[in-house]
Each structure stands twice: as C-alpha cells, then as structure tokens.
Amino acid sequence: METINHTHEHTHTHPNYHPPNHKRRGWFNNLLNPLRRVVDGIQVNNNRIAHLICQTIPCCCPFERKINLFGRTFHIPALCKLNPLYNEFVGLRFRALSYLADECGEDVTKYIC
Numbered sequence: 001m002e003t004i005n006h007t008h009e010h011t012h013t014h015p016n017y018h019p020p021n022h023k024r025r026g027w028f029n030n031l032l033n034p035l036r037r038v039v040d041g042i043q044v045n046n047n048r049i050a051h052l053i054c055q056t057i058p059c060c061c062p063f064e065r066k067i068n069l070f071g072r073t074f075h076i077p078a079l080c081k082l083n084p085l086y087n088e089f090v091g092l093r094f095r096a097l098s099y100l101a102d103e104c105g106e107d108v109t110k111y112i113c
Contacts, residue, residue: 032084039088044099047106053096057089059113 044050061078068074080086100106 029084036085036088039085039092042092042095044092044096047100047104050096050099050104053093054100054108054111057093059093059111 044053061080063076063080064078065076066073067076083089097108097111101108
C-alpha cells in the first residue's frame with residue numbers, strides 16, 4: 001500500500017494578512033510578554049481566589065457609556081480592548097469561572113452578564 005504524503009502550504013500575498021493567533025511584534029509588546037506569561041500562568045485552585053477574580057475582573061467593559069447632554073446622545077465606546085493584557089485577564093476570569101462551576105459545583109450565573 002502506498003503512503004500519501006501531502007503537504008499544504010498557505011501563501012497569502014495580502015500585506016495585512018496575519019494568522020489568527022499572530023502576536024504583533026514590537027518593543028512594547030515584547031516588554032509586556034513576561035507579564036502576559038505571569039497572568040496566563042496563574043492557576044485557579046482555591047474557591048476564595050476564584051470568587052475574588054470573578055468579582056474583580058468585570059464580565060463586560062465598564063467604560064462603555066451613552067451620555068445624554070443638552071438633548072444629544074454621545075456614545076463612549078468600549079475601551080477595554082485597548083488594554084494590552086485584556087485577553088490574558090479574560091482568560092483568567094474564564095479559568096476562575098470554570099473552576100467554580102466544574103470543580104466546586106457552584107452556580108456562576110451571578111458572574112455572567
């Protein structure tokens with residue numbers, strides 16, 4: 001029986017194409033990488049810590065607002081995505097929610113928006 005060796009290469013000519021998990025390079029991002037690894041490395045294995053994480057890290061951006069001023073409505077967009085550690089904090093909150101729900105068997109609906 002013959003073995004089939006298939007190689008598949010993606011060649012994209014678009015200059016702004018980046019794979020989904022592509023991290024942008026630069027001195028600022030390189031400076032934050034150790035902090036990102038620290039936040040990603042936090043293991044949630046205590047229900048008190050998990051509750052503290054879920055209470056501290058909001059489920060949605062608290063800065064998005066609609067302000068009525070002199071009969072006009074102004075929309076302030078969510079600025080959380082500008083936080084360079086946003087994805088790491090969301091991941092930490094998810095790990096805490098998962099620990100509470102899966103390991104402790106607690107109801108986490110009070111932490112979900």
